[in-house]
Amino acid sequence: MLPNADDPVTQGKCCGKGRLAHIPNDSPERITTPLLKSNGTWHPVTWEEAMAWFSQRVHRWQDKFGPDAVAVYGGGSLTNEVSYLLGKFARVALGTRYIDYNGRYCMSSAAAGANLTLGVDRGLTNPLSDLPLARCILMAGANVADAQPTLMPYLLEAKKRGAFLIVIDPRETPTARIADLHLPIRPGTDAALVNGMLKIIVEHDLVDWSFVRRHTSGWESLLDHIRRVDLSEVVEQTDIPRELIEHAALAYGQASTGFVLTARGVEQHAWGVQNVRNFLNLVLLTGKIGKPGCGYGAITGQGNGQGGREHGQKADQLPGYRLLDDPEARERIARIWGVSPDTLPRSGVSAYEMFDKILADKIRGMIVFGSNPIISSPNAARVESALRRLDWLVVVDFFLTETAQMADLVLPAASYLENEGTITNLEGRVLLRRAVRPAPGQAKPDWETIMEMARALGKGEWFRYQSAEDIFRELAEASRGGKADYSGMTYGRIEQSQGLFWPCTHERPEGTPRLFEDGRFGHPDGKARLVPVHAPTSNWREEDEWPLTLTTGRIIHHYLSGTLTRRTPALMEKSPVPYLEMHPETAQQLGLSDGQPARVTSPVSSIVLTVKITERIRPDTVFAPFHWEGEQSINRLIPAKLDPTSRMPAFKIVRVRVEPVKEQPQSRQQEPVLVS
Structure with a gap:
């Protein structure tokens, strides 16, 4: 497949994963008919039989245990239409808060x-075309060269125009290698580093006082906090020399334009929200936002990570990025859906916490839609135990993933080639993706599957759509007046414009490529909120039992849980198994050599990985990719420590010990599944 040379974002460029993304669609492993498990064996059934089984299970368990006995677990690669419909299905057809x-x-x-x-x-306050306009770009916890290669041309163009690139990462990644300044930070000390940078910016009078006084609140408390920051303590915490901290702070603070980009390395911590807020303090205190070449961006990790969270998949949200517990929002959405607001359930719990509810027998049945939580969740073995405890599990997917293999009923899904709808990229640009072929066999587009389930539950009158475009029209109206307002969009206008940025209204039909240009932010008073961030101190200190810090991430040949890339031979040939990356000094101390098996143990579990020695990582840190299953799944080692605000698990900093083992680990191939 050839990329679109006229695409305003990728400009005809495509990474290796993208060039090969069509291959799994024609895999002989694809599910093309509903599968029902009986006595441990899969049996093909008709949709009518599958829906009869589904209806009977939902009604029986909800009659016995209440509507919240059934939960829905969605995915960040679903289209906006499906994300919207899944939220509506959970709240209207199932009546569940979960x-x-x-x-x-x-x-x-x-x-x-x-x-x-x-x-x-x-995701980004500006279009990507603004990046080359920045004179300084600070990228923290992001390795776009491996994870989002199509962003690299923007960075290279910015450097070509004279931009100073700062990369903050404990590893010397391919992205860090193109940086003008690489800060190999001790994992988990991002907030401390930013506090040090803020202190230098204040001391050198690089604060944009006019902007701060007119457009922010809380700056007095932030400045009091910054003045008390001890740079020697910042150096000790971060393990970054003072002169490098000063270099970074002055490069960003003195630049006429600047951009800050963060990703999972900053966010996947038990204090990830505070990390993000401190980077935003840096943006706001220097006034580098709402202008060409000035802004902030969180680099999206999934195909529709932005749109997926805007229209109702999250536990506390309604369409348009409204809050479920807001009476006015409930009234508006209930009116559009044709139900009483009193019938809409209240907020549920976060993704990982739903597994806690299963283990507490609060959730008895679950529908997993386009996700593979056994691999992607922290403390993955516990998640597997929770799924086994369910009375029944339904999975909608196009492969028998590790999660689907545990299901009682699997419904065949359409792939991206067969699923029409919109997605919202990291810029907030809504794009239309046309289906280019029909789904094979009895597989259905996701929105049709949701309609089938709703009809089976006797709720079909609330789910009468003829196409994905029908759903989008309702979504656009439901989003009207919300923060993520799509009300001015139609399929025709999106396609004609090659994408529209939200908010996009009838009053502003051209959309909003750059946020905050008028100096007004999204709070009622129009001001951004500055806040002191107190860096945690206990996360980086060495412990005798757990002397190393494990961090995880992507590699260039694989994507997320590996469901697709592990079924792409050319990619598996290049990266067939995971590994444990470590510094040669560390390997020598542990008596390990390159290619040798090592046992990695955390407070929750232990696995064996092959050692990969490199000088491009800190001696106190080890790294492993997270794309593999079973005994090769690094997420089995991740404790379920959650950020108190976002409920994000702390994937990026886990205390471990590493020891040699005698036997070389065998590469586990996915077992064939026989369908009779």
Whole structure:
């Protein structure tokens, strides 16, 4: 497949994963008919049989245990239409409060931090075309060269125009290698580093006082906090020399234009929201926002990570980024849906906390839609135990993923080639993706599957759509007046414009490529919120039992849980198994050599990985990718420590010990599944 040379975002460029993304669509492993498990064996059934089974299970368990006995677990790669419909299905057809999605593991801390500070959460406050206009770009916790390669041309163009690039990362990643300044920070000390930078900016009078006084609140408390910051303590915490901290602070503070980009390395912590808020303090105190070449961005990790959280998949949200517990929002959405607001359930819990509810017998049945939580969740073995405890599990997917193999009923889904609808990229640009072929066999587009389930439950009158475009019209109206307002969009206008930025209204039909140009933020008083951030001190200190810090992430040949990339031979040939990256000094101390198996143990579990020695990582840190399953799943080692605000798990900093083992680990191939 050839990328679109006229695309305003990718400009005809495509990464290796993208060039090969069509291959799994024709895999012989694809599910093309509903599968029902009986005595441990899969049996093909008709949709009518599948829906009869589904209806009987939902009604029986909800009659016995109440509507909240059934939960919905969504995905960040679903279209806006499906995300919207899934939220409506949970609240109208099921009447359950328990719905959340895997974006909770990816973008929730950035979303919460942006909402608290800026009053609105859109991945980037500016279009990507603004990046080359920045004279300084600070990128923290992001390795776009491997994870989002199509962003690299923007960075390279910015450097070509003279931009100074700062990369904050404990590893010397391919992204860090193009930086003008790489800060190999001790994992988990981002907030401390930013406090040090803020102190230098204040001491050198690089604060944009006119902007701060007119457009922010809380700056007095922030300045009091900054003045008490001890730079020697920042150096000790971060393990970054003072002169490098000063270099970074002055480069950003003195630049006429600047951009701050964060990603999972900043956000996936038990204090991720505070990390994000401190980077936003840096943006706001220097006034670098709402102008060409000036802004902030949280780099999205999933195909529709932005749109997926705007229209109702999250536990506390209604369409348009409204809050479920807001009486006015409930009234408006209930009117559009044709139900009483009193019938809408209240907020539920976050994605991981739903598994706690299963183990407490509060949730008895679950529908998983386009996600693979056994691999993507922290403390993955506990999540697997929770799924086994369910009375029944339904999975909608196009492969028998590790999660689907545990299901009682699997419904065949359409792939991206067969699923028409819109997605919202990290810029807040809504794009239309046309279906280019029909789904194979009895597989259905996701929105049709939701309609089938609603009809089976006797709720079909609230789900009468003829196309994805029908759903989008309702979504656009439901979003009217919300923070993520799509009301001025239609399929025709999106396609003609090659994407429209929200908010896009009838009054502003051209959309809003750059937020905050008028100096007004999303809070009622129009001001952004500055807040002191107290850096945690206990996370980085060495412990005798757990002397190393494990951090995790993507590699260039794989994506998320690996459901697609592990079924792409060319990618598996290049990266067949995971590994444990460590510094040669560390390996020598532990008696390990390159290619040798090592046992990695955390407070919750232990797995064996092959050692990969490199000088491009801190000696106190080890790294492993998270794309594999079973005994190769690094997420089995991740404790379920959650940010108190976003409920984001702390994937990026886990205390571990590493020891040699005698036997070379075998590469586990996915077991074939026989369908009779």
